Amino acid sequence: MTTSIDWVHEIDASFNGYASADVYVARRHVAGWRARRDVRVADGFADYLVARQQHVRRVAHAICCDWLRAEDAVRRTLARLEDAWPHLSDAAEADAFVHRALARLDVQDSPSPRSCGENRADDFPVEDQSLIFDGLQSLPAVQRKVLVLHDWLDLPADEVAGALGIDVTTVHRHASRGRATLAMLMPDEV
Numbered sequence: 001m002t003t004s005i006d007w008v009h010e011i012d013a014s015f016n017g018y019a020s021a022d023v024y025v026a027r028r029h030v031a032g033w034r035a036r037r038d039v040r041v042a043d044g045f046a047d048y049l050v051a052r053q054q055h056v057r058r059v060a061h062a063i064c065c066d067w068l069r070a071e072d073a074v075r076r077t078l079a080r081l082e083d084a085w086p087h088l089s090d091a092a093e094a095d096a097f098v099h100r101a102l103a104r105l106d107v108q109d110s111p112s113p114r115s116c117g118e119n120r121a122d123d124f125p126v127e128d129q130s131l132i133f134d135g136l137q138s139l140p141a142v143q144r145k146v147l148v149l150h151d152w153l154d155l156p157a158d159e160v161a162g163a164l165g166i167d168v169t170t171v172h173r174h175a176s177r178g179r180a181t182l183a184m185l186m187p188d189e190v
Contacts, residue, residue, distance in 0.1 A: 045085050048094055049078070060102055062148045065137045077101040099153060103145055103163035135185040142166075143178035150175050 056077065060070035080101050081094060088094050136144055142164070149160045150171065157175075161168045 045082065048091055052091070052095070052098075053078075056098055056102075059099070059148060059153065062133070062136060062152065063102055063105060063141075063145050065141075065144065073102060073105055096159070099149060099155065099159075100163040103149055103160070104165070105145075131186055132182065135182045138185060139178050139181055143174045143181070146171055146174040147178045147182075151179075 053074075056074050057070060060073040060077070061067060064070040064073055077098055081097055084097055085094070088097060136147065139147070145164060146160060149155045149163060150157060155163075157168050157171045161171045164171070166174075
């Protein structure tokens with residue numbers, strides 16, 4: 001019987017000398033994309049993927065609270081970005097597009113706060129094993145999205161409101177409630 005870790009090692013072995021899985025996925029994705037699009041545009045898309053894919057994965061994980069759902073969200077978001085790429089002028093515009101797409105993930109796609117805690121700590125990369133991240137996982141999906149976009153990514157409240165399709169006042173209310181919940185969950189010495 002193959003364990004989950006064996007499956008991961010099989011995937012790692014299939015990258016055939018690429019520096020990382022992300023570079024492999026980006027180059028493989030762009031190889032098919034180049035067949036359909038202008039090579040100059042595809043090169044810009046490939047550069048963006050290589051430079052920003054880890055960031056997109058971390059944001060998706062913070063919003064989805066689950067690596068499998070985050071990977072699916074990244075895949076769907078990058079597919080949408082691929083279609084929109086010729087209409088985007090620079091990387092900042094692409095980042096805004098990605099943040100909007102991730103923020104618009106269906107709330108039902110996100111696990112409930114109780115199911116977030118079911119993941120074992122060793123399922124996450126070391127940089128995500130923190131008290132703040134654990135507290136973030138305990139928040140409802142909308143509060144989690146607001147805090148990730150507004151506090152972590154430093155997006156203005158009006159952009160967060162536009163991305164989530166809610167009022168600016170509602171963004172402030174969710175941010176306030178989320179911060180209060182995180183403050184209650186954090187030990188005093190942090």
